[in-house]
Amino acid sequence: MLELAQGDILRITSSTGGAFGDPFERDLGSIAREIENGMLSRERAELIYCVAFGPQGHIDAVATAERQKKRRGHYAPDFKFCNERERHDKAWPQRSRRELASLALTHELRIRSQLVERVHHRLVDAVASVDQETLLRTIGEEPARLSGVKVAAR
Numbered sequence: 001m002l003e004l005a006q007g008d009i010l011r012i013t014s015s016t017g018g019a020f021g022d023p024f025e026r027d028l029g030s031i032a033r034e035i036e037n038g039m040l041s042r043e044r045a046e047l048i049y050c051v052a053f054g055p056q057g058h059i060d061a062v063a064t065a066e067r068q069k070k071r072r073g074h075y076a077p078d079f080k081f082c083n084e085r086e087r088h089d090k091a092w093p094q095r096s097r098r099e100l101a102s103l104a105l106t107h108e109l110r111i112r113s114q115l116v117e118r119v120h121h122r123l124v125d126a127v128a129s130v131d132q133e134t135l136l137r138t139i140g141e142e143p144a145r146l147s148g149v150k151v152a153a154r
Contacts (some may be wrong), residue, residue, distance in 0.1 A: 001082065
């Protein structure tokens with residue numbers, strides 16, 4: 001895992017969007033929209049996500065689940081994350097990351113990135129896995145800390 005400090009610059013160039021997570025957990029509605037918008041071919045959807053199509057050309061959820069079940073044991077990621085990344089991902093499951101990003105959007109634009117960073121760093125070592133209650137409490141405390149207001153101990 002790469003830690004950056006304020007003022008550091010990281011430039012990443014990619015020819016396409018990256019993938020994240022188990023492809024078989026991808027929402028079928030999202031896959032269908034990408035096919036409809038020309039961002040994903042049916043062939044790639046079949047190959048990567050094991051999507052099955054019905055006679056009308058629409059995604060068949062039941063047949064897709066069967067194909068994924070058969071292939072699940074054969075799926076292996078192209079690489080393995082380091083121990084630090086695996087520890088991080090265990091502490092910050094995807095649902096918690098999405099929730100943090102959504103909650104940050106409800107705060108002033110000028111503090112959002114600092115808010116996310118501070119909440120993230122406070123919780124990554126503090127808890128085994130971030131739950132919604134801890135996330136809500138922590139994100140509720142940080143705006144006052146960012147503005148210099150003293151937060152009363154609980």
